Amino acid sequence: MVNQSPEYLFGQWLDNALTEDERSAFEALCVSDEDFAARVATATQLNVAAEQFSAPPMPAWDKNATFIASDKPKWWQWQGLPAVSMAMSAAAMVMVLSGFSVQVEDGRVTMGFGQSVSSGPTEAEVAALVADRINDYQQANQAMFTQYVNALQQQQQESSTQLAQYLLKSSRQERREDFAELVQFINQQRDDDQRYYARQLTHLQREINAIDDGYTAVTE
Amino acid sequence: MFEKRDEQLIEQALKGSKKAWFALIKRYESGIYQYGIRMTGTPHDAADLMQDIFIAVFKSLSNFRGDGSFKAWLYRIAHFRCIEFYRRKRPDTPLEDSEELSCERPTPEHSLMSDITSQSLTHAMQRLPLAQRAVIELKFFGQFTFEEIAEQLGLSSNTVKSRLYSALSKLKLDLEVEHG
Numbered sequence: 001m002v003n004q005s006p007e008y009l010f011g012q013w014l015d016n017a018l019t020e021d022e023r024s025a026f027e028a029l030c031v032s033d034e035d036f037a038a039r040v041a042t043a044t045q046l047n048v049a050a051e052q053f054s055a056p057p058m059p060a061w062d063k064n065a066t067f068i069a070s071d072k073p074k075w076w077q078w079q080g081l082p083a084v085s086m087a088m089s090a091a092a093m094v095m096v097l098s099g100f101s102v103q104v105e106d107g108r109v110t111m112g113f114g115q116s117v118s119s120g121p122t123e124a125e126v127a128a129l130v131a132d133r134i135n136d137y138q139q140a141n142q143a144m145f146t147q148y149v150n151a152l153q154q155q156q157q158e159s160s161t162q163l164a165q166y167l168l169k170s171s172r173q174e175r176r177e178d179f180a181e182l183v184q185f186i187n188q189q190r191d192d193d194q195r196y197y198a199r200q201l202t203h204l205q206r207e208i209n210a211i212d213d214g215y216t217a218v219t220e
Numbered sequence: 221m222f223e224k225r226d227e228q229l230i231e232q233a234l235k236g237s238k239k240a241w242f243a244l245i246k247r248y249e250s251g252i253y254q255y256g257i258r259m260t261g262t263p264h265d266a267a268d269l270m271q272d273i274f275i276a277v278f279k280s281l282s283n284f285r286g287d288g289s290f291k292a293w294l295y296r297i298a299h300f301r302c303i304e305f306y307r308r309k310r311p312d313t314p315l316e317d318s319e320e321l322s323c324e325r326p327t328p329e330h331s332l333m334s335d336i337t338s339q340s341l342t343h344a345m346q347r348l349p350l351a352q353r354a355v356i357e358l359k360f361f362g363q364f365t366f367e368e369i370a371e372q373l374g375l376s377s378n379t380v381k382s383r384l385y386s387a388l389s390k391l392k393l394d395l396e397v398e399h400g
Contacts, residue, residue, distance in 0.1 A: 011366055011381040014359065039385065042392040046360045049341045053361070055254040056263045063245055066274040067238050 004029075006036050014043060226290035234282055245274060248294060251362075255295070258357055259302050261346040273301045288371075295362055296372040299354055306350055344391055352387035355380055 003009070009026045012018045018026055030037045094100070103110040121129070224243070232240035252273055256266030276297050284293055345353050351373075358369045366384075370377040 007378075007381050007385045010385055011377075014384075015365055035389070038392055039388040042388045043360070046341075046356070046388075046391070049337055050360045052335075052337065053254060053341070054335050054338050055250075055257050058250060058253055059263065059267045061267055061271055063242055063274075064238075065271065066245070066278050067241050068275070068278065 006033065010036070010039060010043075013040070227286055230281060230284060230286075230290065233278075241278065248291070249274075252294070252298060255298055255357060255361065256302075258342055258345050258361065259350075259353060260305065261342060265305070269298075269302060269305050272305065273298045276301050288368075291362075292364065292368050292372060295358060295364070299358075299372060302354070303350065348387055348390060352383050352390070355383045356387050356391065359384055 003022070004025055006029060009018070009022060009029060012022055013026055030040055098113045100113050101111070224240075226244065226247070229240045229244040229247075233244060249270065253266055253270050256269040256273075257263060260266050260269055273294075277294060280297065284290065345356065348356065354373065355369060358364045358372065359366075362369075364372070366377045366380050369375075370380045373380065375383075
């Protein structure tokens with residue numbers, strides 16, 4: 001059964017898709033229907049006009065204005081930024097409401113919920129901490145004192161050795177000098193004695209001589 | 221020398237190749253400009269519309285999936301830009317059923333057209349409602365099938381045929397008036 005609708009046949013004709021039966025119906029319609037024939041004529045005229053259509057010359061237009069996507073979006077224009085910002089805000093609210101805390105101690109990071117960062121350690125912890133500190137301080141002092149005493153002892157030993165050596169050395173020299181002085185004194189004493197005895201002998205000689213002269217005179 | 225396929229040029233343009241994009245423009249600018257002439261009636265408006273169309277095409281280029289021809293996709297965007305063009309021109313006028321969105325008399329710009337037939341045809345088309353004009357344009361000048369036109373305009377194939385059928389009757393009278 002051929003579709004006799006003028007619009008359908010006209011469309012099939014324009015698409016060049018008429019079957020034999022449709023073509024017969026189309027041609028019959030062209031003969032019998034002036035209005036239809038006029039449309040066919042107009043369509044043919046339009047096809048010719050389309051092939052021969054001449055437009056004004058192409059104007060000089062700004063093609064560069066159409067190339068706008070080369071600018072890569074900046075990082076702050078990233079579309080995920082609002083979502084990330086929202087997520088961060090939500091996370092911050094959860095952390096605040098749940099008492100989330102982060103503690104850094106001796107290179108360790110401790111995170112937890114339900115404890116406040118501002119609440120410090122308990123008194124027992126403080127006492128233990130203070131005791132530890134004092135103990136450490138005492139041990140450090142003890143070690144320092146021990147080291148100091150050792151250093152003093154070593155220094156004392158060195159000083160004593162140096163003093164003994166000095167005394168030994170100096171006493172030997174003094175004794176040598178004392179002996180030299182003693183020998184010199186004795187020699188000097190001997191010289192004096194000799195001179196004394198010489199004078200005594202001389203004096204005695206004179207007395208003897210005087211006695212001898214007197215005796216001689218008496219005798220003579 | 222083999223010409224690159226549209227899809228290759230699109231791919232390169234999406235990677236930032238201005239040269240590829242300009243090659244694509246060069247391939248279609250004449251057709252789009254003539255489309256603009258017939259749809260708007262003046263070379264000046266046609267040039268504006270052409271620029272609008274290519275900007276819109278470039279912005280949507282990444283959405284082209286290649287399941288149809290680029291030409292069909294291009295003319296679909298052209299049609300939407302044309303509707304937008306008339307909406308800006310006459311914001312209160314409904315477009316689909318509007319009567320003539322045209323110049324009533326040939327403008328001096330028409331004299332720029334190189335032959336009488338083209339001038340008459342262009343002016344006669346301006347007297348058609350936009351919806352009918354678009355069907356005439358795509359069928360006779362764009363050489364699309366009814367199915368393709370229906371897809372581009374978001375209509376059924378029968379509606380397109382009906383519009384064309386009605387448009388031809390009116391266009392015949394207008395061409396007779398033009399030829400006087």
